[in-house]
Amino acid sequence: MNCPFCSDKEIIMENSHAIAIYDKYPVNPGHMLIMPKRHFCDYFDATVDEKDDIWALVDECKRYLDEKCQPDGYNVGINAGIAAGQTVMHLHVHLIPRYKGDMDNPTGGVRGVIPDKRIY
Numbered sequence: 066m067n068c069p070f071c072s073d074k075e076i077i078m079e080n081s082h083a084i085a086i087y088d089k090y091p092v093n094p095g096h097m098l099i100m101p102k103r104h105f106c107d108y109f110d111a112t113v114d115e116k117d118d119i120w121a122l123v124d125e126c127k128r129y130l131d132e133k134c135q136p137d138g139y140n141v142g143i144n145a146g147i148a149a150g151q152t153v154m155h156l157h158v159h160l161i162p163r164y165k166g167d168m169d170n171p172t173g174g175v176r177g178v179i180p181d182k183r184i185y
Contacts, residue, residue, distance in 0.1 A: 119158060
């Protein structure tokens with residue numbers, strides 16, 4: 066298996082079923098990835114315990130980034146499947162700090178994955 070999330074990772078935080086790392090190609094300063102320790106692709110294949118620990122770690126990482134980076138907001142997202150843009154086939158949640166002025170018009174947020182649907 067050649068999964069970048071199963072090897073060569075610098076863990077920032079962890080709990081029983083999940084870890085958090087910094088994204089190697091960050092959208093913004095502080096961009097983190099929260100993922101299960103067990104290797105599998107799809108969020109919908111996670112156990113209840115894995116989901117609980119992933120979301121607990123998202124919250125913990127948010128508090129950490131609030132102090133470290135003082136962002137003005139966050140985007141939280143999961144790409145589930147190739148059609149949704151998933152490129153690493155190990156479930157991961159993006160926690161992306163957002164800063165005033167990091168783009169001209171952030172209206173629509175995660176709806177921007179389909180640019181023509183972002184502004185409504």
